[in-house]
Amino acid sequence: MKILIYGYGNPGRQDDGLGDAVVQLIEQTPIPGVTTDSNYQLNIEDAALVAEHDLVVFADASVNAAEPFEFTRIHPASEIAFTTHAMSAPSVLALCEELYQKKPTAYLLAIRGYEWNQEQPMSEPAKNNLKKAYTFLLDFLKNPSGYDCHKT
Amino acid sequence: MASKITIEPVTRVEGHGKVTIQIDDSGKVTDTRFHIVEFRGFERFFQGRPYWEAPVFVQRLCGICPVSHHLAAAKATDVIVGVGPEGLSPTAEKMRRLMHYGQMFQSHALHFFHLCSPDLLLGVDADPAIRNVIGVALKHRDLAVMGVMMRKFGQEIIKATAGKKIHGTGAIPGGINKNLTIAERDAFIKGFDGMPGIDKMIEWAQASVDLFKNYHKEHTAMIDTFANFPTNSLSLVRKDGALDLYHGVLRAVDVDGKKILNDVDYQEYDKYIAELTKPWSYMKFPYLRSIGRDKGWYTVGPMGRLNCCDFIPTPLAQKEFELYKAYTKGKPHTASLHMHWARLIELLHAAEVMKNLLNDPDLQKEELVRKGKKQSRGVGLIEAPRGTLFHHYEINEHDQIVLANLIVSTTNNNEPMNRAVNEVAVKGMSGQKTITEPMMNAVEVAIRAYDPCLSCATHALGQMPLEIKLKDASGNVIDVKRR
Numbered sequence: 001m002k003i004l005i006y007g008y009g010n011p012g013r014q015d016d017g018l019g020d021a022v023v024q025l026i027e028q029t030p031i032p033g034v035t036t037d038s039n040y041q042l043n044i045e046d047a048a049l050v051a052e053h054d055l056v057v058f059a060d061a062s063v064n065a066a067e068p069f070e071f072t073r074i075h076p077a078s079e080i081a082f083t084t085h086a087m088s089a090p091s092v093l094a095l096c097e098e099l100y101q102k103k104p105t106a107y108l109l110a111i112r113g114y115e116w117n118q119e120q121p122m123s124e125p126a127k128n129n130l131k132k133a134y135t136f137l138l139d140f141l142k143n144p145s146g147y148d149c150h151k152t
Numbered sequence: 153m154a155s156k157i158t159i160e161p162v163t164r165v166e167g168h169g170k171v172t173i174q175i176d177d178s179g180k181v182t183d184t185r186f187h188i189v190e191f192r193g194f195e196r197f198f199q200g201r202p203y204w205e206a207p208v209f210v211q212r213l214c215g216i217c218p219v220s221h222h223l224a225a226a227k228a229t230d231v232i233v234g235v236g237p238e239g240l241s242p243t244a245e246k247m248r249r250l251m252h253y254g255q256m257f258q259s260h261a262l263h264f265f266h267l268c269s270p271d272l273l274l275g276v277d278a279d280p281a282i283r284n285v286i287g288v289a290l291k292h293r294d295l296a297v298m299g300v301m302m303r304k305f306g307q308e309i310i311k312a313t314a315g316k317k318i319h320g321t322g323a324i325p326g327g328i329n330k331n332l333t334i335a336e337r338d339a340f341i342k343g344f345d346g347m348p349g350i351d352k353m354i355e356w357a358q359a360s361v362d363l364f365k366n367y368h369k370e371h372t373a374m375i376d377t378f379a380n381f382p383t384n385s386l387s388l389v390r391k392d393g394a395l396d397l398y399h400g401v402l403r404a405v406d407v408d409g410k411k412i413l414n415d416v417d418y419q420e421y422d423k424y425i426a427e428l429t430k431p432w433s434y435m436k437f438p439y440l441r442s443i444g445r446d447k448g449w450y451t452v453g454p455m456g457r458l459n460c461c462d463f464i465p466t467p468l469a470q471k472e473f474e475l476y477k478a479y480t481k482g483k484p485h486t487a488s489l490h491m492h493w494a495r496l497i498e499l500l501h502a503a504e505v506m507k508n509l510l511n512d513p514d515l516q517k518e519e520l521v522r523k524g525k526k527q528s529r530g531v532g533l534i535e536a537p538r539g540t541l542f543h544h545y546e547i548n549e550h551d552q553i554v555l556a557n558l559i560v561s562t563t564n565n566n567e568p569m570n571r572a573v574n575e576v577a578v579k580g581m582s583g584q585k586t587i588t589e590p591m592m593n594a595v596e597v598a599i600r601a602y603d604p605c606l607s608c609a610t611h612a613l614g615q616m617p618l619e620i621k622l623k624d625a626s627g628n629v630i631d632v633k634r635r
Contacts, residue, residue: 011318012211020318039317040218044266044285045304078286086216091286098289099297119197 003144004053004104005137006046007038009061015113015126018061018133022111025134031141041086050092051100055107055144057137058089061126062110068129069111071136076103105144109133171573171595179583184574186566186599187433198556203232203530203547204325210543211319213558216605219255219310219320220536220561223248224543226323227399227532231419232547234524235326237399237532241519244327249398250509251313251322252534256397257353257502258306259537260454260495263603264360265299268492271600272367276593295363298356302499305340305353309506312336327521332510340510350507354468357500361472364496379488379572379598382407384440384450385459386564388535389415393462395473395501397535403460404440404450409484413440418533421542427559435566438559449567452539453602454494459484466508469501488572488601495603536561538603562604572598 005026011017020038027036037049042058050056062070076097077090087095089108097103111133115123122130140147174183201209206225211218226248227237240248270283273292282290289296307317312332314320322328343349368375386404390396402421404413413424427436428445439448450456458477464470476485476497485494509515532543539561546555576594584591 012209012213037317040216043303044262044300045307048300048304078281078284087285091284094286095289095296095300098286099293099300 001033001055001144002053003034003141004050004056005034005036005059006042006049006056007036007059008041010040012120014115014117014119015122016061016116017120017122018111018113018126018130019059019109021122021130022059022109022134022137025130026137034141042089042092043087044092044095046087046092047095047099050096050104050106051102053104055105056093057107057109057140058092059109059111059133059137060089061113063113063116065110065112067112067125068132069109069136071140072108072110074106074108109137171599173573173577173581175582175584179585181574181577181582184570184577185432186570186573195556195558198545198553200552202551203229203545203553204551206543206545206553207323207325208319208321217255217259217536217538217561219251219314220534220541221543222314222320223252223323223398224532224534224536224541225545226325227534228530228543228545229325229532231530231532232527232545233325234526235522236524239522239524240327241517241522242514243331243517243519244521245398246509246512246514247313247328247331248323250332250506250515251310252398253502253505253509254306254309254313256306256537257357257499257506258303258310260499260502261299261302261306261357261360263537264492264496264499265296265303267600267603268495269295269299269363271597272364276597277590280589280593298359301347302353302356305347305350308347309340312340324521326523329520331517331520332515334516337510337515340506350503350510354500354503354507357496357503358468361493361496361500364493365475368493375489376487378594379575379601380486381571381575383484383486383568383571384412384443384448385456385484386413386440386450386452387457387460387540388418388533389461390465391415394465395457395461395463395469395498396465397457397498397502399534402533402540405460405484407484407486409459409482412443418542419531421531421533421544422557425559427563433566435563436559437566438564439567450564451568452561452564453491453537454498455485455491456539457535458494458497464497464501466501466504468504469497472497472500488568488575488598491601491603538562538605539564560605562602565602565604569599569602569604572601 005023007019007023009016009019011020023036023038074090076094078094093106112129113126170187172185173181176182206229207222210221210225213221230237266285269288270285274283274287311317314322315330322330341349384404384406388396388400389403390400401415402413402418403411403415406412416424424441425438426441427438429436437449439445464473476493529546534541541561542559544557545553548554573595576598580594581591
C-alpha cells in the first residue's frame, strides 16, 4: 500500500505550521511505504500527487477542532474554499477522481492550534497537541487498513 | 431610505474582503468601497532582525506568493551587501530569474484554470457550486489536466531553484546558494515522472492564449465593456523598454500611453510614489506624487505591465503582444477583463524564458555569491504575478533592520479594484434593493480579474465563511445571504 502524509500550512505563522511539523516528525524516522510532502496550502497539482497513492492523510492546523486533534475519514467533495489560490482536501480528492479516476482512502488529521501571528515558534498548547497527534499517527500507520474510523 | 449593501467576504480571493455598496432612496448607487478586513502591519515584525535573514523570514508573510517576497527581499539585501541588483554573477541572476519565471508560470496557470476558466467556460452566471475548477474538470477534462500539469511544472521549477517548497533559501544577499544540476536541467527540458518537458509547456501556454482569444471573439462586448475605466499603469521595464519581470527601471504611463514616470531608478521610489490612508480601509492607496492623490493612482499586474512595456523579448509572446496592442490601436488597455488576456501572454512569455534559461550553460557554473561595500539602505522591486512588489529596508551598525516598508502588489491595485467594483455596481446594481446572485457574481468577477491576495497566508481550517449582508443607512442588517 502506498501511503502519503501531506502536511500544509505556513510555519512562519505559529500554529499554522502544525501540518508541516507533523510531516517533519514522520520524516525523522522513515516508514517503509510511507512518503511525505508539505506545502503552504493544497492546490490543484496535488490531485496528481494524491492519484499516485492508495491512502492519504492530510495534516492541517485547525482553529476549532476538538483538542488535541480530530482524525476523520474524508471523501471527494466539490467544495471550493473562499480563497483564490487554495483548495480543501475534499476538493483535491474530487479533482483527483475527475482527472485521474483514482479514489484513494483519505483522512484529515486536524490538529488544534491557538496562535496565528507572523512569528515562530508555535504555542506550547499546540506543541502538546502535535505530540499527541504524532503518536496517534504512528500507531495508525502500523495497520491503516484495520483502522476503525468510528473510534475517533 | 438610503441603503447600504454589503458583500463579505468575496469568494475565491484570499482572506476576508468586504464590499459595501451605498444606494440612495431611488436605488441609485452613490458610493462603493472594497474593504480589506485583515490588518497587514507586518513591517514591525522586521525590526531588530538581521538583514541577511530577510529573504527567508519574509516568506512567512504569504503562502501564496512566497517566492516574490523571497526575491524582492533578496534584491534589497543585494544592495545592502554592496553588490546591487545588476552586480550578481550571471549564474546567480539567471537562477533567480528561473525561479521567478517558474513562479510566474505556475501562478498565472493557476489563476487561469482555477479562477478565470470557470467563469469563461461555465458562464459567469453559472451556479457557484459548479462554477469552479472541478466543474471545469467535469466538462473539459483535458483542459483541467493541462492546468494541473502547468501549475506542477512551475512548482517543480521553484523547488529546484529555491531548494524546497516551504521557506526556500535559494536567494541569499549577493547571490544564490545553488546552481542547477545537469540532471535537473534535463528533467525540465525532456520531462519527468509523467510530466512533459518545457516545449509542451510552451505549446499549452499558446493554447491558453488561443482559448481566451476565441472566447473574446464570441463575447466581445462583455469582455471589452465590463469594468472598463481609464487608468494609469505602472511597472518595471527593462532599460530598453522590454517587458522584464525580474528587474528594470520604473515606468508609468497614462491612459493615452504617455510616460508620466520616465524609467527612474527604483532605489528612489519614495521620491515618486506616496501612500494615502483612508479611514475605512487598512490597505493604503499608493499614488504618483507628480500627479497627485486624486489622479495619481495606477494599475499594476499583467495589464499594467503590457501597457508600460514597448515589446516582449521572446518571439511567440511578442507576436501575441502585437495583436494585443493592435486591438486598442496602440493605446493602453483599460478593460478589467483584458487583465486575463495580458496574463496569458505573460504565461507564454514565462514559458519561453524558462526554455531559454534551461538551455543556458551559465546555470551550471559555480560563481554563486558576490560581495561589495556594505550600504545602510536597500530597495528591492520585482514584478510579482499580481504586480509590482516593493521591499525597502534600512539597517543600523549592528546589521539589524531598523526600518522596513513594503508595498505589495494588491495594495498597488487597491484603487483600481475599488474603481472596478464601482463600475459594475453603478451599471448592474442601481435599482436593486436586495443582493442577487448576478450582483454577487459581477462584483467577484471584477475583483478576481486583479487576482488579489488579501490575507497573506493563514488559512487554517474553519476560517473562510462567505456572508452577504444588506444594511440600511443606519447600519442595520436588513438582508443576509451565505454561500
